Amino acid sequence: MAYRDTLLAKLQTVIASYSQFSVSSELPFVAGGTPLHIKNMKTVYLDEQQDEISGFIITLDKRDIDQTVTTIRAYVAVDAKNKPSQTDSMLSAIQAARTVIAPVVGADATLTTEIQDDIIVYSVEYRFLTI
Amino acid sequence: MATINVSAGNEAVLVLAQSSANANFTANAGLVVPSMQDITINNSTGVFRWKTLDSTAENAATTPATNQLSLNVVVDTAAFFGTGTAGDDDVKEKGLFTVSKEKTAVYFRAYFDGTNSNSKYLSGVGYISGLAPTVNPDAPLWVTPVTIEVDGDYTVGTV
Numbered sequence: 001m002a003y004r005d006t007l008l009a010k011l012q013t014v015i016a017s018y019s020q021f022s023v024s025s026e027l028p029f030v031a032g033g034t035p036l037h038i039k040n041m042k043t044v045y046l047d048e049q050q051d052e053i054s055g056f057i058i059t060l061d062k063r064d065i066d067q068t069v070t071t072i073r074a075y076v077a078v079d080a081k082n083k084p085s086q087t088d089s090m091l092s093a094i095q096a097a098r099t100v101i102a103p104v105v106g107a108d109a110t111l112t113t114e115i116q117d118d119i120i121v122y123s124v125e126y127r128f129l130t131i
Numbered sequence: 132m133a134t135i136n137v138s139a140g141n142e143a144v145l146v147l148a149q150s151s152a153n154a155n156f157t158a159n160a161g162l163v164v165p166s167m168q169d170i171t172i173n174n175s176t177g178v179f180r181w182k183t184l185d186s187t188a189e190n191a192a193t194t195p196a197t198n199q200l201s202l203n204v205v206v207d208t209a210a211f212f213g214t215g216t217a218g219d220d221d222v223k224e225k226g227l228f229t230v231s232k233e234k235t236a237v238y239f240r241a242y243f244d245g246t247n248s249n250s251k252y253l254s255g256v257g258y259i260s261g262l263a264p265t266v267n268p269d270a271p272l273w274v275t276p277v278t279i280e281v282d283g284d285y286t287v288g289t290v
Contacts, residue, residue: 059166060142105271
């Protein structure tokens with residue numbers, strides 16, 4: 001779980017400069033039927049990392065070389081009726097935090113938005129590729 | 132009759148060496164090319180065709196073959212640049228790149244089904260060419276094609 005720890009530490013440092021937001025070290029589990037990131041809006045939650053290992057180069061003498069795709073999702077929710085002014089720049093900072101993971105072949109951060117009733121849920125999917 | 136399945140335990144093996152004797156895998160002297168992704172053995176004969184007035188179809192005869200081994204490998208430092216160990220077989224000592232650069236003839240044995248007894252192989256002598264190591268950010272491992280331009284004919288053998 002090293003990537004999550006490193007990324008969480010980076011987010012805690014980065015988000016500290018945004019007074020309207022905070023970072024939780026807890027996982028975004030469901031408490032009382034509601035995910036924590038919806039229950040505690042304006043708090044960034046980082047999910048467990050998922051590793052997918054597959055063959056990158058297959059060789060005849062079985063000296064195969066694997067690639068690992070590590071996926072980690074971050075969640076943060078805000079009130080759609082009263083969106084904090086720092087939201088956009090904070091989301092950019094969350095995406096930029098992907099560079100803390102090194103060395104990797106590729107580091108992507110994809111932001112998606114979902115509206116649930118009067119709550120906007122932002123999720124950032126980090127994808128790290130190592131070989 | 133039997134198929135040759137390299138996923139069933141044995142594998143295609145290519146040995147390169149300075150002499151025919153060293154190219155024998157059991158001599159444990161030549162360079163066993165590591166991390167081959169694929170290998171193709173070409174025996175491409177030319178064709179001479181002619182037509183006659185009394186025939187409705189062309190006649191054909193084959194002409195001497197162009198023989199060539201082509202493979203793709205992941206670059207291995209010792210195999211590509213050599214072990215540098217005096218006393219090793221020259222191909223092993225100098226590596227694929229230097230042998231290609233110096234245009235030195237190499238003896239080869241291409242085993243079809245591993246090196247155990249009864250495995251078939253093709254042997255011969257040729258020159259390494261076509262090295263083109265490449266790497267990029269999305270595929271950050273050096274890989275290179277290797278071509279062995281065969282000088283003369285193949286010899287079929289059995290381990």
